[in-house]
Amino acid sequence: MIFFNSDYTEGAHPKVMDRLLETNLVQTDGYGEDPYCMRAREIIRRLCGNDTLDVHFLVGGTQTNLTVISAALRPHQGVLAAETGHVNVHEAGAIESCGHKVLAIPSADGKITAQQVEEAYKGHIEDDSFEHCVQPKMVYISNPTEMGTLYTRAELELLAGVCRKNGLYLYMDGARLGYGLSAAGNELDLKTIAGLCDVFYIGGTKVGALFGEAVVIANPGLKEDFRYIMKQKGALLAKGRLLGLQFQALLEDGLYFTIGKRANELADEIRNACRSAGYPFLVENTTNQVFAVMPDEKLEQLKEKYVFCYQQRIDDTHSAVRFCTSWATISENVRALADDISGKGE
Amino acid sequence: MIFFNSDYTEGAHPKVMDRLLETNLVQTDGYGEDPYCMRAREIIRRLCGNDTLDVHFLVGGTQTNLTVISAALRPHQGVLAAETGHVNVHEAGAIESCGHKVLAIPSADGKITAQQVEEAYKGHIEDDSFEHCVQPKMVYISNPTEMGTLYTRAELELLAGVCRKNGLYLYMDGARLGYGLSAAGNELDLKTIAGLCDVFYIGGTKVGALFGEAVVIANPGLKEDFRYIMKQKGALLAKGRLLGLQFQALLEDGLYFTIGKRANELADEIRNACRSAGYPFLVENTTNQVFAVMPDEKLEQLKEKYVFCYQQRIDDTHSAVRFCTSWATISENVRALADDISGKGE
């Protein structure tokens, strides 16, 4: 079977593995206070064009989201997020477990708009019984979104504007940021993101690392005592060096973006095959996730050779599914899938 | 100004006050282990037709909801509720603060259906990544709902059926239960509710008491150590006797239902005035809350004499508002309001 069900079906990019091997017996302090983490922090600050940023390395995405949100909010405050947002639907209640409500905003493509945020905020403060309601204090966006879509520069600027005006924190979940920043049509880069968001993370798990997410904190108000919260949430890795080493390997020479771009291009092949076969998309995007709508019969046939994700039922005879590519995807496998989708494989 | 903005604008029914006064200097043990609480528990068990029920007295509704839910659920479990449900929108995140997600279900009239619950439950267990999602474990309904509507006997039986089949707890918030059980068209009584729900509460604060909610636990699995959780949530009143005394006064001879019926009838006068003036309702009901849609101009005029609640904007020139009656509402005030609504007052 060939796996297209997620972007974490393999280990790590060979360069990452080499780096881990090379340094395996070097002695360092634990908990992210080693030279590799220091160096990775410098690289990230440089790429973001801001040497005052705080950078912390955590292991996984849910852990990162719950740690950032728990560190930022007071008990009565909640986080606005697209109803499709990872924090709203796929973290088993991690945010609520830390005491905070996710205030879901309708979204067809995974994105939310500055206007939706403004309305939610105004709706709250203009409510006579606002003290009986959760106070919106943070806006959570993911880029690419869970639907693979991207925020334009203008959209992000507007979101940042409405957040600053209303005292909300803007937080970007960058679990797949490498795919996003190297995608066709992308208008963002790390400098822009670090300038507009209060806090965001650069995802490693899905983009070449064994695991790891780098949290970047721009807002000074969110920096204090972050490591205590990491420790409390079980997010302070004993051998923190493993995280620094991986981010160093991925970011020091642009590998993170190179492998992102390649994965997007392989996804394009799948998209093209769908188009040529007349299969529509649940949502269009240019990143490494393809959300295709196909006849159930066709899907049954593809299931014999490929593993992919069921997304949702469309009608009695059609479903939406997800195919993912990644840094590790083999071109031949994509070609085979594309052929099987377009019918050339038969 | 005359207050119709809520059903808790006065103190307590005179009989309740008398009872508190009479017993004021009697010495009792604290924390609900006094003879008045014992007696009130017996009365409630008798009215519910089940002498194995556990009965606990708490102070307020939000406190009751968070205590019941916290006692019932494990960390990864959530509570299904109408999107208009009190636990979802008006408790400042109390449920999330206890670690649990409120899984909101669309509802136009404040009610949810057995089918919606079934779909939510099946949607969860049939999801490939169900362990990444909050597990639905409890169904929260309010009766009357926040929109003043009532569950029919058949609706409640269906809900109880789907809950039992799927291992979900059914919990009824009865903040206004006295108004519900005495309303025109009501099909429920305490026996039925105690037979169908795993746990529910009989609201005192809004129906004649100074404060107080009586939690009735039918499901043996929910009984263990409930008092510990009450204490932990600050819900174990030192002078618990005050709660027992009030429920005894309200329930021993049916006062709770008599005053509920009267309030509903006064609300009918307001409803009739609206009808006669051609004002539609946001939601129709037969209980003590009237949700009327009126021209803003008319509302401005009413605001000069009456206090009521703004509910929501309907269009550029109309809004929905809420008028509440209660056990304490004065008939003359209702007549005046009715006249002013229908225009006879001018």
Add this chain to the structure above:
Amino acid sequence: MIFFNSDYTEGAHPKVMDRLLETNLVQTDGYGEDPYCMRAREIIRRLCGNDTLDVHFLVGGTQTNLTVISAALRPHQGVLAAETGHVNVHEAGAIESCGHKVLAIPSADGKITAQQVEEAYKGHIEDDSFEHCVQPKMVYISNPTEMGTLYTRAELELLAGVCRKNGLYLYMDGARLGYGLSAAGNELDLKTIAGLCDVFYIGGTKVGALFGEAVVIANPGLKEDFRYIMKQKGALLAKGRLLGLQFQALLEDGLYFTIGKRANELADEIRNACRSAGYPFLVENTTNQVFAVMPDEKLEQLKEKYVFCYQQRIDDTHSAVRFCTSWATISENVRALADDISGKGE
């Protein structure tokens, strides 16, 4: 049986009951935004000599402690308290349930010293792995303490000094403050307390009210959004007026202190009887709780007529017990108990 087991065995002082009765049918807004609460706040601000204080009314002590602490601390922060402190031992884990560790400090008499706080704080910040430990951020003291003892003015000033120097909040639990401020040897008053503490509460439940605790916030940093947290914790009483009315009745003319003084004097009669009979005290104090050590045989005999609290075993034949007086204690009962203790009753 005559109850000396706690200071909440009766209802409320008659003046409080009168005030509730008189105003019972007056209409007001809910949630503490009524004229009675406004007036009670003014009285408290005047008594504290500071018109910038925020004053909130809650129902009970555990609820108050968990609300104040939850509102003040970030997730990794804990509260230093005497190991005998109410928050540490008698709140069923309420503080932990809000996510915070109680950092217990040894104490024989219920008090903690500035030096103990300084050592705990320094021990934390000088620890190499401080980020792996709970950060002390608040100091909880009770006055009178759970052992009935009082802080001197100098002790409180030193505590406040060490707190300010180290950025810790000083919080005083005044569940029995009325007994403390009217006790023989007391050196404190509300002005001093409001000047030295960041936040404290004036206890009503045990000193003349049916229920109620008035939180006074002096530190501006602790004021923001406190009402949201109250609502979230189920601590925003719907008929908040009941709290304002009671504190107004108790504080407008010094009743709170008059009844405190009388209870302390009745406790003195019990203390004198113990002394004359040669029974030592577990801890000496001048407030309304008497902690006497007596032969078990004697206690068995007293149990036939009186209800009191078992405190702890002293040796094979002696135990420490607690007798409480209150605003409601009847002089004749105290005389009878004193006689029975001293042996005159036989």
Add this chain to the structure above:
Amino acid sequence: MIFFNSDYTEGAHPKVMDRLLETNLVQTDGYGEDPYCMRAREIIRRLCGNDTLDVHFLVGGTQTNLTVISAALRPHQGVLAAETGHVNVHEAGAIESCGHKVLAIPSADGKITAQQVEEAYKGHIEDDSFEHCVQPKMVYISNPTEMGTLYTRAELELLAGVCRKNGLYLYMDGARLGYGLSAAGNELDLKTIAGLCDVFYIGGTKVGALFGEAVVIANPGLKEDFRYIMKQKGALLAKGRLLGLQFQALLEDGLYFTIGKRANELADEIRNACRSAGYPFLVENTTNQVFAVMPDEKLEQLKEKYVFCYQQRIDDTHSAVRFCTSWATISENVRALADDISGKGE
């Protein structure tokens, strides 16, 4: 500088690294549902002699402790632990953050006794106001303890007995289990532990893995929905295979114990050097942590070449420090340290 400050200053045992490399590009499902995890689970069940055990793989120790405890306890329940226990002092309040109090028990050597547990439990249930106190429900022990000491078989049997009698869960933190089970004088093995504990974990991070802890659940009552809780706490590693692979490498042929034994023997060399130099131990043990008491002057001298942990001040001129060995410790470095301690190095 040579590091003896912890047992996680290097990466992973070469065999572990080889295994990760070999399998790096194999495609598997995520979240621990891959063949490597399946195989590692089988190995652990076999070593424990019980094929009904549930086995889950998590990343780190604090994460494991908070997940296990959160999954096992209801809100009002707490965990009994030695005051030196990791959950009590070095997890930044992780357990409290999940809502549970750690009930600390005095301990000089890191161990607690069955009698202490029995007394704590009886003290609770015999307290008149037990519902106002946290209910002890779990006993947390570490083996080796934080002081490097070991439970004898008899001690563990007694603890298990008192737990079963009183309905408490027995949980063993095995962060350094490999060092414990291979230590001189050790009386335990995995079969015994799995038979006596309700749940325990086999630590990988400190014994040869890059990271990873294997939770073994024996008590059926603790098995339900554990993966949901893992996900909620951010403890369900996306590439779960990394954990399965590492435990397979360590456990399939006893490597875990071989490297443990070697580290203990290297620690013996340090112990012998201390003895020969007349330096006493804070606590005596036979595992990989040496707690030596030395003159501050001597420590200053050692600090020039070695990194080690300050443990506590003993008197004006002496301190206790900790030296750790591990699977990665180089014999020459130990010899050098031993010589420098005993003075031969000078």
